[in-house]
Each structure stands twice: as structure tokens, then as C-alpha cells.
Amino acid sequence: MRWFERFRMAVLMLFRRRNETARLNDELQFHLEQQIAENTAKGMSPEEARSAALRRFGNPTLVRDQARSMWSWNWLEVGLRDLRYGARTLSRSPGFAIIAILVMALGIGATTSLFTIVRSVLLKPLPFRDPGKLVMVYERFRASTGGGDGANVVSPADFRDWREQTHGFEDMAAWRGYGFNLTGEHQELPEVVDAAGGSWNLFSVLGVQPALGRAFTSEEDRIGANHVVLLSWVLFQRRFAGDASVIGKQIRLDTNEYTVIGVLPRWYSYPDSHVQLWVPYAQTFTAAGYDEHDNHQSRVVARLKPGVSAAVATKEVSALQYRIFQANASKPVAEDAVFRPMIDDVVRDVRTPLIVLLCAVGCMLLIACLNVSNLLVARSSARRKEVAVRGALGGSRLTLIREQMAESLLICAIGGFLGVAISLLATRWLAGHWQDLPRAEAIQVDGSVLAFSAGLVFLTALLAGLLPAISSTGSGVLAALQESSRSIGGSASRARLRKMLLTAEIALTVILLVAAGLLFKSFLRLRTSDLGCVSDHVLTMQYGLPEKQYDTREKIVAFHEALLERVRRLPGVRAAALVSTPPGGGWEGDNVFTIPEHPSNAFNLQLDALRRMIDPNYFSALQIPLISGRFFTDQERLARDHYVIVSKQLATQFFSGESPIGKHIRVALEEKPEDYEIIGVVGDTLYDVGQPSKATMYFPILSGIPSETSGATIVVRTAGDPLALSLPVQKQVSALDPALPVYEVLTLPQIVGNSTASQGFSATLVLAFATLSLLLAAVGLYGVLSYLVTQRVTEIGIRIALGAQRSEVLRLVLFDGLRPVVIGLLIGLAGGLTAGALIRSILYGTSPFDPVVFATMIGSLLLTAIIACVLPALRASRIEPMEALRIE
Amino acid sequence: MGKPSDLVQGTLDLLILKTISIEPKHGWAIAKRIQQISNEVLQVQQGSLYPALHRLEQQGWIRAKWSETETGRQAKFYGLTAAGRTQLEHEMESWSRLSTAINLVVEAS
Numbered sequence: 001m002r003w004f005e006r007f008r009m010a011v012l013m014l015f016r017r018r019n020e021t022a023r024l025n026d027e028l029q030f031h032l033e034q035q036i037a038e039n040t041a042k043g044m045s046p047e048e049a050r051s052a053a054l055r056r057f058g059n060p061t062l063v064r065d066q067a068r069s070m071w072s073w074n075w076l077e078v079g080l081r082d083l084r085y086g087a088r089t090l091s092r093s094p095g096f097a098i099i100a101i102l103v104m105a106l107g108i109g110a111t112t113s114l115f116t117i118v119r120s121v122l123l124k125p126l127p128f129r130d131p132g133k134l135v136m137v138y139e140r141f142r143a144s145t146g147g148g149d150g151a152n153v154v155s156p157a158d159f160r161d162w163r164e165q166t167h168g169f170e171d172m173a174a175w176r177g178y179g180f181n182l183t184g185e186h187q188e189l190p191e192v193v194d195a196a197g198g199s200w201n202l203f204s205v206l207g208v209q210p211a212l213g214r215a216f217t218s219e220e221d222r223i224g225a226n227h228v229v230l231l232s233w234v235l236f237q238r239r240f241a242g243d244a245s246v247i248g249k250q251i252r253l254d255t256n257e258y259t260v261i262g263v264l265p266r267w268y269s270y271p272d273s274h275v276q277l278w279v280p281y282a283q284t285f286t287a288a289g290y291d292e293h294d295n296h297q298s299r300v301v302a303r304l305k306p307g308v309s310a311a312v313a314t315k316e317v318s319a320l321q322y323r324i325f326q327a328n329a330s331k332p333v334a335e336d337a338v339f340r341p342m343i344d345d346v347v348r349d350v351r352t353p354l355i356v357l358l359c360a361v362g363c364m365l366l367i368a369c370l371n372v373s374n375l376l377v378a379r380s381s382a383r384r385k386e387v388a389v390r391g392a393l394g395g396s397r398l399t400l401i402r403e404q405m406a407e408s409l410l411i412c413a414i415g416g417f418l419g420v421a422i423s424l425l426a427t428r429w430l431a432g433h434w435q436d437l438p439r440a441e442a443i444q445v446d447g448s449v450l451a452f453s454a455g456l457v458f459l460t461a462l463l464a465g466l467l468p469a470i471s472s473t474g475s476g477v478l479a480a481l482q483e484s485s486r487s488i489g490g491s492a493s494r495a496r497l498r499k500m501l502l503t504a505e506i507a508l509t510v511i512l513l514v515a516a517g518l519l520f521k522s523f524l525r526l527r528t529s530d531l532g533c534v535s536d537h538v539l540t541m542q543y544g545l546p547e548k549q550y551d552t553r554e555k556i557v558a559f560h561e562a563l564l565e566r567v568r569r570l571p572g573v574r575a576a577a578l579v580s581t582p583p584g585g586g587w588e589g590d591n592v593f594t595i596p597e598h599p600s601n602a603f604n605l606q607l608d609a610l611r612r613m614i615d616p617n618y619f620s621a622l623q624i625p626l627i628s629g630r631f632f633t634d635q636e637r638l639a640r641d642h643y644v645i646v647s648k649q650l651a652t653q654f655f656s657g658e659s660p661i662g663k664h665i666r667v668a669l670e671e672k673p674e675d676y677e678i679i680g681v682v683g684d685t686l687y688d689v690g691q692p693s694k695a696t697m698y699f700p701i702l703s704g705i706p707s708e709t710s711g712a713t714i715v716v717r718t719a720g721d722p723l724a725l726s727l728p729v730q731k732q733v734s735a736l737d738p739a740l741p742v743y744e745v746l747t748l749p750q751i752v753g754n755s756t757a758s759q760g761f762s763a764t765l766v767l768a769f770a771t772l773s774l775l776l777a778a779v780g781l782y783g784v785l786s787y788l789v790t791q792r793v794t795e796i797g798i799r800i801a802l803g804a805q806r807s808e809v810l811r812l813v814l815f816d817g818l819r820p821v822v823i824g825l826l827i828g829l830a831g832g833l834t835a836g837a838l839i840r841s842i843l844y845g846t847s848p849f850d851p852v853v854f855a856t857m858i859g860s861l862l863l864t865a866i867i868a869c870v871l872p873a874l875r876a877s878r879i880e881p882m883e884a885l886r887i888e
Numbered sequence: 889m890g891k892p893s894d895l896v897q898g899t900l901d902l903l904i905l906k907t908i909s910i911e912p913k914h915g916w917a918i919a920k921r922i923q924q925i926s927n928e929v930l931q932v933q934q935g936s937l938y939p940a941l942h943r944l945e946q947q948g949w950i951r952a953k954w955s956e957t958e959t960g961r962q963a964k965f966y967g968l969t970a971a972g973r974t975q976l977e978h979e980m981e982s983w984s985r986l987s988t989a990i991n992l993v994v995e996a997s
Contacts, residue, residue, distance in 0.1 A: 002947075002948045002949075002969075002971035003948075004948075005948030005951070005969055005971060006946070006947065006948040007945050009945060009948060014947070023954075023964065024938075026941075027914075027915060027938070027960070027963070027964045028914075028934075028938065028963065030914065030916065030963050031916045031934060031938075032914055035916075057934055058933070058934060058935055062935070063934050063935050063938055066935055066938070066939045067938040067941075067942045068940040068942075069939065069942075070939050070943040070946055071946060072946050323956075354932075367963040373952075467962060775945070783979045
């Protein structure tokens with residue numbers, strides 16, 4: 001029965017609270033009356049009886065409050081009352097409230113957005129079965145000089161040996177990127193699609209079931225097996241209108257027929273969302289290529305066996321790899337194997353930028369908190385007397401602190417609400433505009449993100465509100481009451497608190513500014529890095545000749561030459577040339593080689609250079625300088641192709657001191673190594689902005705070797721806008737072969753822009769956060785100084801009356817304001833140096849201690865600070881002593 | 889102010905429950921009664937009495953009823969509920985155990 005009684009009371013207390021309050025008053029009144037009656041009975045006069053009773057009774061309000069505090073729902077009542085008071089105080093100064101709320105909304109919104117992205121991209125497990133057990137296994141060359149773990153992509157024969165001969169993993173699967181010209185049975189437009197070759201067990205290792213149809217079988221994953229293809233959901237919807245009857249039908253890839261056997265689920269986006277279709281792994285190789293140990297291009301996914309660690313399983317693979325290396329000692333075969341957890345592998349490139357961004361918004365949020373805190377301190381000192389009076393009347397310190405906290409909680413809660421709304425939009429925008437962000441499709445706001453922002457609201461409310469609340473309700477109720485409004489420099493401690501907050505704010509701002517400056521400079525360096533060739537007015541466009549029709553050297557060369565001939569005749573074309581991959585277009589292909597003229601002919605990993613196929617006009621078209629020797633002519637063609645031009649870096653690296661002209665390079669372009677005579681040396685170009693240049697060898701594309709020259713990029717230097725020529729050039733391609741699609745139609749600056757887009761994106765974001773922080777710090781500085789000046793009006797008035805010069809007053813106030821700035825600046829510089837060192841790995845061509853960046857950022861901070869200080873200082877210097885002294 | 893420093897911690901509940909176990913009483917009468925029975929030793933302050941009464945009421949051990957006093961004024965009379973009676977027995981039991989134990993220790997030679 002007791003629960004019923006308690007429930008009855010709870011309901012009574014919730015709905016009849018007003019009634020109960022009246023009854024409580026009545027009850028206490030009755031007690032008092034009884035006491036008076038007793039006193040009167042003892043013979044006191046009515047007057048005496050009443051005051052004695054009151055004396056005995058104590059503080060009636062307090063007794064009532066104490067009794068009330070026993071009621072259920074008391075917490076709710078107190079909370080609501082605090083919030084009501086908070087709202088009332090805030091609405092008295094709407095300007096302050098709006099600014100504070102906006103500041104918090106911005107801070108909480110940005111932090112929530114970044115948290116959403118970091119959580120979805122870095123923290124959420126991959127959407128595969130038991131994803132913690134998936135690792136990537138790579139080869140590793142011991143001589144590898146690149147940073148990191150030295151992981152190198154795997155050759156197909158290595159993968160097949162690993163899978164067959166080791167038993168540490170439950171299973172291993174491989175995939176490699178690939179591309180196809182996709183054409184339909186009928187008159188559909190041809191297109192170039194990103195594809196991938198996956199070993200038959202890839203999807204079962206990942207634990208992915210096709211949405212329609214089936215995955216590959218082991219019989220299909222063989223050289224010469226039936227051609228089959230798995231479609232991505234996107235391609236299935238886009239090209240086949242989501243019609244399930246496509247399964248079992250034929251599509252043409254590079255003019256070969258492939259049978260569609262299945263469609264992958266909508267959510268599936270590994271390795272990235274660009275891959276449109278999958279074919280069996282073996283079908284992306286030639287029979288010879290499938291057996292090579294020195295042909296590195298694949299990635300290997302492995303699933304751990306229960307109870308066997310990745311390190312142990314990899315050790316076994318590594319031992320096998322060393323035996324493979326010993327059996328192929330004259331070829332570039334790796335000695336070891338290494339592993340990475342699959343999630344690390346997927347997010348490798350974005351981890352540091354994302355964490356930097358998260359730290360940046362965290363800093364901004366902290367600055368916003370400090371700012372609101374600062375504003376609250378200013379307000380609380382104006383209300384000091386009120387607080388003191390309430391303390392004297394029996395308000396406990398806890399109650400007073402709670403009331404002030406309610407104010408900051410209100411600011412942060414409304415700000416947080418707005419912030420979450422902002423972040424819903426911002427997150428979508430960020431995910432959409434961040435190029436190549438892995439797992440972008442997984443980004444979504446969910447319950448835990450909302451919980452995170454709710455936590456953020458409470459944390460910021462605590463941060464922003466606690467310090468002002470404690471400081472204003474602290475010791476010295478009496479002191480506050482006694483403090484004359486005429487007293488001079490009265491709340492020195494309060495001013496000190498505000499200056500400390502300000503110092504922290506400035507220090508954080510400096511750290512942000514320095515980090516942003518470094519990132520931005522690095523990005524600018526990337527954008528302006530010299531490719532080593534002319535880049536204005538250059539259009540590039542890729543095409544790939546299908547092996548089936550273009551099966552001889554002559555046919556390939558004939559197409560290339562016919563196309564060049566046609567394009568050069570177009571109006572507005574200054575020059576046109578062919579290259580396998582243009583500058584800035586990526587690594588694409590390299591070869592190890594030997595130099596027959598040099599005595600040591602043993603395999604040496606260091607003798608390695610990028611491989612490019614070019615036509616005779618390539619260097620002059622892109623204005624890459626000839627350093628010695630000569631360019632190719634039309635004579636170096638077909639079988640007479642054993643000539644090579646090398647880059648300056650190759651010449652200096654491998655022919656130090658001697659002239660390379662007339663020497664030979666022994667390299668296997670086709671099956672066996674053959675000698676190519678060096679006929680020229682040209683200037684260096686970058687294969688990727690952000691990477692140092694690499695030794696390069698150029699071979700004649702007019703050789704027509706099918707595996708090397710069927711894919712080409714036509715580069716066109718134009719008189720006017722290069723993109724205006726893209727359609728005319730495409731028309732020339734389709735005039736020669738209507739079924740041949742072109743792709744990657746880009747200008748050279750666009751190629752550079754694409755590869756630097758994500759750096760630019762994060763640098764711009766951090767810079768935006770830093771600028772906002774600078775603005776916040778300036779507002780804070782201005783606020784503190786204006787407040788100090790108002791406080792010191794009387795003092796300054798006396799000084800001026802006693803003969804102080806106005807310029808001295810100006811200097812006094814200015815220095816007073818700049819002192820916390822300078823201290824904060826020094827602390828911030830130390831922090832900035834640390835931050836710079838931490839982000840060193842994502843800086844390009846920029847020292848983390850770059851003096852220009854530091855000077856610029858210090859300068860802009862000081863300038864902003866001085867502007868923020870000058871206004872209050874000027875106001876102080878214009879104080880009229882008579883008016884100042886009359887102020888009360 | 890109002891702290892029952894002269895009462896052993898937690899015994900105020902027992903005293904209140906015991907005092908109203910025979911018939912419902914109002915706050916003033918409860919305080920007076922405790923004072924009288926204890927020969928003026930136990931002085932219950934208003935600051936402890938009323939919070940305690942309201943707490944016991946919230947917990948469902950006592951139930952308040954408005955009725956007339958002998959002088960004809962409306963007052964709030966507190967009486968035991970069934971649960972309160974059980975609680976009283978429980979508290980008396982533990983009190984006697986406690987006081988016996990304390991006596992044993994204090995009177996040991």
C-alpha cells in the first residue's frame with residue numbers, strides 16, 4: 001500500500017502545488033498562533049507575546065523553504081524557477097544574449113559537424129562482417145626509403161602464393177583498380193568507367209552479399225574463363241534503370257562481351273564510390289602478368305583466424321615472401337610482408353587533416369566559452385551588490401551559483417539547439433564538398449551525435465558559467481555592501497580574472513592562427529608548385545584504344561597519328577601531342593632498369609624511374625626544355641623504337657659527371673629486358689604536386705607496343721580558353737572511332753587543382769575558424785577594456801585634474817589592455833610551435849617554424865588587438881575631469 | 889539554525905511516528921508532546937519538525953488531514969498510515985537494539 005500512498009502524494013504535489021503551498025503557510029501560521037497563545041497564557045502582553053513567538057520561531061521563510069524542499073518535484077520547481085530567472089535576466093540585455101547565443105551556436109555547431117564526420121569516418125567500424133578482424137597485407141621492400149611502414153602494393157603471383165601456402169589467416173582476397181570502355185549492345189553512348197578486379201572470394205571475405213544475383217566463383221577467377229561482371233548499385237540504377245532483368249544479359253567492356261551476374265548492395269562503396277563495376281581478378285591480367293612476382297599493383301584483404309594475431313599471421317607470409325624474393329633475386333621482388341588494420345588503411349589520408357580540424361573547432365569552441373565567460377563576469381560584477389544583498393537575506397551560495405549557472409545553461413542550450421540545426425546543414429555540405437573523403441556515404445547525424453551535442457551544451461555551460469558564478473558569489477558579502485560606488489579600482493580581482501580569461505583566449509587564438517597560416521601557406525605552395533612545363537592554356541583528354549580492334553602496333557600508331565593530324569588542324573590549336581600520363585597526373589608506371597655501360601649489373605632497387613610514352617612533339621608542345629641531345633623524330637617508330645630520352649634528374653642521379661647521351665638503358669618494356677639508347681636529356685616535371693620530382697624515362701609512343709601505348713592522353717596547347725576546344729577535339733576522336741569514349745577532360749591547372757582540393761579545403765576551413773576566433777578575441781578584448789575604463793572613470797578624472805597629460809592616459813589604458821595580449825601571445829607562440837611540429841606531416845614545402853607565417857599571424861593579432869584597445873583608450877583620454885568626478 | 893543537535897541523528901522520525909501513533913496530532917502538538925514527555929529535555933525546532941513531517945508525508949508513512957482543533961480553528965493533523973505503523977515498529981525495534989548495545993558498552997566496567 002505504501003507505493004500507492006507515495007504515488008498519491010507525487011500526483012498531489014505535481015498538480016495541486018499551489019494549494020499545498022497555501023496549506024503550508026497556514027500550517028506554519030497556526031504554529032505561530034499557538035506559540036503566541038501560549039505566551040499570552042504565561043502573562044505576556046500581546047505585543048510581547050508576538051515578538052517572543054517570532055523570535056522563537058526563527059526565519060519563517062526559511063522554515064517554509066526547508067519544509068518545501070522535502071516535497072517531491074522540488075528539483076523540477078527549483079530548476080524551472082532558476083531558468084525563469086535566467087531568461088528574465090537575459091531578456092533584460094537582449095544584445096548580450098543574442099551575441100552570446102550566436103557565439104555558442106557557431107562553436108557547438110562546428111564542433112558537432114566535425115564530430116559527426118570524425119565519428120562516421122574514423123571511429124565507426126567498417127560496414128563489413130566482423131570488421132575488426134580485417135587487415136590489409138602489403139609487401140615491403142627493405143630498401144624502401146619512403147616514410148611510414150613502407151607498405152607496397154602486391155603482385156598477383158605473390159598474392160596467389162600467400163593464399164595457397166600460408167595458413168595464418170582465415171582467408172585472403174585481392175583487388176586492383178581497373179578501367180573499361182563501357183558500350184551497350186545498341187546505340188547507347190560509350191563511356192569510360194572506373195572498375196576493379198576482385199578475387200572470387202573478396203566479397204565473402206568482406207562478408208558482403210550481392211543485392212541481386214551472385215558473386216564470382218573460383219572457376220570464373222581464372223585466365224581465359226568466361227567473362228562475367230558485377231555491377232555497382234549506382235551503375236545498375238544509372239545505366240540500367242534498376243531493371244533486375246539485366247542479370248544474365250551481356251554488356252560490352254572494351255568491346256568484349258561480359259555477362260552480368262549480380263549487383264552489389266546500395267551501401268557498398270569499398271574501395272571508393274567511383275568503382276562502377278567488378279570483374280574477376282584474374283581477368284584483369286594477361287596470362288604472363290598473372291604469374292609475375294615483380295608486377296606490383298594489387299591490394300590484399302585478409303581475415304584473421306580466431307586466436308591468431310595479425311602479427312603472427314603476417315610473419316608467416318613474410319617468411320614466404322623472403323623465399324619468393326630469393327628465388328627471383330634479379331627482379332624487383334619485395335623481401336617482407338607487413339599488415340595494417342583495414343580501417344586504418346581506408347582512412348589513412350584523412351586521419352591527420354580530420355583530427356587537425358577537430359582540434360581547430362575544439363579551440364574555437366573553447367574560445368567561445370571563454371568569451372561568454374568573460375561577458376558573464378562583466379555582468380556579474382555589475383550585479384555584485386544585488387547578489388550580496390540576497391546572500392545577506394539568507395540565499396545560500398549554492399542557490400546563487402545555481403541561478404547564475406542557469407543563465408549560462410540557457411545561453412548554451414539555445415546556442416546548442418541552433419548549433420545542431422546549423423550542423424545538420426554544415427555536415428551535409430562538408431561531406432559533399434570534401435573531395436575524396438573516404439566513407440562519405442556513412443556520414444550521418446544519429447543518436448550518439450545528438451547525445452554528444454547535449455553533452456557539449458552542459459560542458460560549455462559549466463565552463464562558461466562556473467567561473468563567473470563562483471567569483472561573484474564568493475567571499476566578502478560585507479565588503480561588497482560596504483564598497484562605495486565611488487571607490488577607486490574597487491574590483492581589481494574581478495578585472496584580473498577577466499584578464500586571465502583573455503590571456504587564455506589570445507593564446508588559443510595564436511595557436512589556431514599559426515596552424516591555419518602554416519596549412520594555408522602549404523596549400524599555396526602546392527597550388528603554385530612549378531610542374532616543370534607550361535600549364536596555362538593546356539587541355540588534356542584521355543582515351544584508351546580497345547585491344548580487340550587495335551590489336552597491332554600499326555593500327556595503334558595509325559590512330560594516334562591520325563588524331564594528332566586532325567587536332568593540329570583545328571583553329572585555335574597551337575600544338576598537340578600525346579603522352580601516357582601528363583605532368584601532375586600521378587605516378588602511373590615505373591620500371592627498374594640497368595645501365596649496360598656500368599659494371600654492376602645486379603638488380604638494384606634504386607635504379608628505378610617513371611615510364612612515359614610520348615610523341616615527338618610532346619616536349620615542344622608543353623615547352624619542357626631540352627638540356628642536351630635531341631628530341632624524337634617521326635623516324636623512331638614501330639620496331640625502330642629502341643631510343644629513350646631521360647629527365648635531368650635521371651641523368652644526374654645515375655650518370656653523375658658523365659654525359660648520358662649514347663649510353664643505354666636496359667629495361668623490360670615488353671617481355672624481356674632490351675637496350676634503349678639515350679638520345680636526349682630534358683628538364684624535370686612533377687608527377688604529382690606535393691611530391692618531389694622523380695627520375696623519368698620517355699619512350700616513343702609511336703612504337704605502338706599495345707600494352708604501353710593503347711591508352712594515351714592528348715595534350716593540346718591552345719590560343720584561347722582551352723576548355724572551349726574540348727568539344728571540337730572530342731568530335732575528332734569520335735570521327736575516327738564513334739565507339740571510343742574520352743575521359744578526364746581537364747586543363748592542367750584543373751589536374752593540379754583536383755589533386756590539391758582536399759588540402760585547400762581543410763586549409764580554408766582552419767583559416768575560417770582562426771579568423772572567427774580572432775574576431776571573438778577582439779570582441780573579448782574590447783569588452784574587457786571598455787569595462788575597465790568605465791570602472792576607472794573617476795580615477796582617470798582625478799589624474800587628469802591633477803595634470804596628467806591625455807597622451808599619458810591613452811598610453812596607460814592601451815598598455816593595460818595590451819599586457820594580457822602580449823602574455824597570451826607568448827604562451828600562444830609556444831603552443832603554435834608545438835602545433836606546427838604536430839602537423840608537420842601534412843605540410844608541403846613549408847617549415848613548421850616558417851618565419852613569414854609566424855610574423856604575419858603575430859602581426860595580424862597585434863593589429864586586431866590594438867584596434868580593439870584603441871577605442872576604449874581614446875574614450876578614456878577624452879574624459880572630462882569635472883564630469884568624471886560628478887558621476888555617482 | 890534548526891539543526892536537531894540535541895537529538896540523536898535519525899531519531900526525530902521515530903519520535904514523531906511514536907507521538908502520533910495513538911491519535912493524529914498537528915505540528916504544534918507534536919512538538920509540545922515530545923517536550924512534555926521528555927521532561928523538557930528534547931526541544932524540537934520548527935526548522936527540523938516541519939521538514940521532517942513533510943518528508944514522512946512524501947514517503948507515505950503519515951497522512952495529513954485538515955480538521956478542527958478544540959478551539960475551533962482548522963489545523964493540519966498528521967496520522968499514521970498502515971505503512972507508517974509498520975515503519976514505527978521497525979524503527980522501535982532498531983532503536984531498542986541500538987540503545988541496548990550502547991548501554992552495554994557504556995556500562996561495561
